[in-house]
Structure formats: C-alpha cells, structure tokens
Amino acid sequence: MYKMIRIFIFLLISFFLFFIWLGSDHQDTVSNRQTTATLSGKITDKESAQNCLDLVKKNLAAATEKNLEAYLATLSDKAQADTKKELSSIDSYDLEHELIAFKVLEQRPDSLFVEAFQRTNNQGTTHYQNHIAQIHYTFMIEAGEWKITDAIITNIEQID
Known part of the structure; x- marks a missing residue:
C-alpha cells in the first residue's frame, strides 16, 4: 500500500512539473519572438525611442495572448475608441505576432x-x-506616457 502511494505521488509530481515546463516553454518562445527587433534609424532621444519599441512589443504580446485590456492600454484614448469597434474578431484567430524591425523615421x-x-x-x-x-506607427505622449496613436499598414507580403 505504501509503495502505491509513493508511485501515485511521483506521477502527480511528474505531471505537475511537465505542465509547468510546457507552459514556461511556450511563454519563452512568445517572449523571444517578440524581441528580435532593435532600435535603428534617426534616433535623437534613445530613451523615448526605446520606450516606444517596448510599447509595440507589449502591444504585440497582448494581441498574441488575446489580452484586450493590455492591448488597449498601449493605445491613445482616440485610438482605443476607434479600435474597440474593430476587435470583434480577435477571438476568431489564434495568431502569433513578431516584431522584426523598428526604424525611427522622425523623432520630436x-x-x-x-x-x-x-x-x-x-x-x-x-x-x-x-x-x-x-x-x-505614430506615437505621442498622452498623460505623461508614450502611446500608439496610429498604425497604418503600407505593405503586406504573404508568406508560406
């Protein structure tokens, strides 16, 4: 009887550790994929540019995780109002987003x-x-924080 309890506890711990490993592996993959882009371009204030790069990474992570609240928090008030209308299909797809380049064209x-x-x-x-x-992307400071005010897709290349 004692041996059966030990086997049961061992199996329970094994399953628990497996699911922890499985969950952390996926999170690391998503996190790593969203950090491939680095700052480039006409940067005059590196800290502000880095804040905006980090904001896009948060935005894409929230989109990948289907976290509507976190996604909207990266947007300006006006962009939030405009975007809420278009997010009805967010649960229809299981998408992974990766930022692969981030080039500053103009900084004020x-x-x-x-x-x-x-x-x-x-x-x-x-x-x-x-x-x-x-x-x-256009970013502006709103209430002391950088926010995405506009994102216009100018080209799409289909892959696969």
Whole structure:
C-alpha cells in the first residue's frame, strides 16, 4: 500500500512539473519572438525611442495572448475608441505576432514616427494567411506616457 502511494505521488509530481515546463516553454518562445527587433534609424532621444519599441512589443504580446485590456492600454484614448469597434474578431484567430524591425523615421520631443516590419503567423485551424506587414506607427505622449496613436499598414507580403 505504501509503495502505491509513493508511485501515485511521483506521477502527480511528474505531471505537475511537465505542465509547468510546457507552459514556461511556450511563454519563452512568445517572449523571444517578440524581441528580435532593435532600435535603428534617426534616433535623437534613445530613451523615448526605446520606450516606444517596448510599447509595440507589449502591444504585440497582448494581441498574441488575446489580452484586450493590455492591448488597449498601449493605445491613445482616440485610438482605443476607434479600435474597440474593430476587435470583434480577435477571438476568431489564434495568431502569433513578431516584431522584426523598428526604424525611427522622425523623432520630436513629443512624437515619434516609425517604420516597422511585423510577422504574423497563424497558430490555429481557422484560415488566416501568414504574412509580413510593413507598418508605419505614430506615437505621442498622452498623460505623461508614450502611446500608439496610429498604425497604418503600407505593405503586406504573404508568406508560406
């Protein structure tokens, strides 16, 4: 009887550790994929540019994780209002987003204009075309924090 209890506890701990490992492995992969881009371009204030790069990474992580609250927190008030209307299909797809380039085109003390390239891969069964999008982001300071005020897709290259 004692041996059966030990085997049961061993199996229980093994399953527990397996699921912890499985969960942390996926999180590391998502995190690593979203950090491949580095700062480049016409940077006059590295700290502000880095804050905006980090903001896009948070935005993409929230989109990948389908965390609507965190996603909207990266946007300006006006962009939040405009975006809420368009997010009805967020749960329809299982997508992974990766920022692969972040180039500052113009930087001012209260605004930043960036060209970025973002890879989006379908992780689910619903049809969605994998692609790399060229996106022009505009950032502005709102209530003392950098926020995304605009994101315009200027080119899409389908992959796979």
